[in-house]
Amino acid sequence: MKFYAITDIGRKRELNEDYIYTSGQPIGALPNLFIVADGMGGHKAGDYASMHTVDRFVEVIRELGEEHGVQDAINEAVTAANAYIYQRSRENSNLSGMGTTLVLASCIGNEAIVANIGDSRLYLVNDDAMTQITRDHSLVEEMVTLGGIDREMARNHPDKNIITRALGTDDTVRPDCFEVKVEPGDVLLLCSDGLTNMVEDSQIEKIVKENKEDMKLAGEKLVQQANEAGGKDNISVILVRL
Numbered sequence: 001m002k003f004y005a006i007t008d009i010g011r012k013r014e015l016n017e018d019y020i021y022t023s024g025q026p027i028g029a030l031p032n033l034f035i036v037a038d039g040m041g042g043h044k045a046g047d048y049a050s051m052h053t054v055d056r057f058v059e060v061i062r063e064l065g066e067e068h069g070v071q072d073a074i075n076e077a078v079t080a081a082n083a084y085i086y087q088r089s090r091e092n093s094n095l096s097g098m099g100t101t102l103v104l105a106s107c108i109g110n111e112a113i114v115a116n117i118g119d120s121r122l123y124l125v126n127d128d129a130m131t132q133i134t135r136d137h138s139l140v141e142e143m144v145t146l147g148g149i150d151r152e153m154a155r156n157h158p159d160k161n162i163i164t165r166a167l168g169t170d171d172t173v174r175p176d177c178f179e180v181k182v183e184p185g186d187v188l189l190l191c192s193d194g195l196t197n198m199v200e201d202s203q204i205e206k207i208v209k210e211n212k213e214d215m216k217l218a219g220e221k222l223v224q225q226a227n228e229a230g231g232k233d234n235i236s237v238i239l240v241r242l
Helices: 044-065 070-091 138-144 151-157 199-209 213-229
Strands: 001-007 017-025 031-041 103-109 111-117 121-125 131-132 176-183 187-191 233-241
Touching: 001 017, 001 213, 017 044, 017 233, 031 187, 031 233, 044 070, 044 103, 070 103, 070 111, 070 176, 103 121, 103 138, 103 187, 111 121, 121 199, 131 199, 187 199, 199 213, 213 233
Parallel strands: none
Antiparallel strands: 001 233, 017 031, 031 103, 103 111, 111 176, 121 131, 121 187, 187 233
16 A cells, blocks of 8 residues: 645635545554544634644553554544534634534455545546545535536536534534445545545546656646646545555
């Protein structure tokens, strides 16, 4: 397994509220772990939410130990992280209303265990195609599902940034979980919407496929492309080649 992670403030924001985490070594029941979180809130609250969510999640996974079931461990760690962020937002007026997205993956044998909350995404890229595994928890995604708008309209919809599920904004939250079959040579792409709102999926796929032997170069090119398209948000990318 080879992986590369990069986060960039972009060209419009004064603060990077994204937070990324990578470990190729075992943590508790997980043989490896990759996370992207995209925070939201008032001044520095989004930054606090994303960082402390990931820190608390990893801490709980480690505390639960190797004998804990993988899916149960992920759910328990999400619950603990959500409780921590929600409580801090109620205790500190400067952090009121903060929350974060979360997308994570752990590769176990010939499967990738994936979980997400919000609109940060995971894609599977192989020789055949690039497939979006996660589904955005967003108002626009609901509109697409109901047939109100199509995918092209969704890309530029004025309500695109309204998410319908986030970690830390309510006293409970449930992640969507996926088990994805993977093969040697496949690439997992985890990213915040600072990439996907700026770069078309077809261009993302092209960059990853053309540079799949060099994860660092692929990641840097994705960030460069997002910035050249306007860099309106923070950009975070994790690439994992199996």
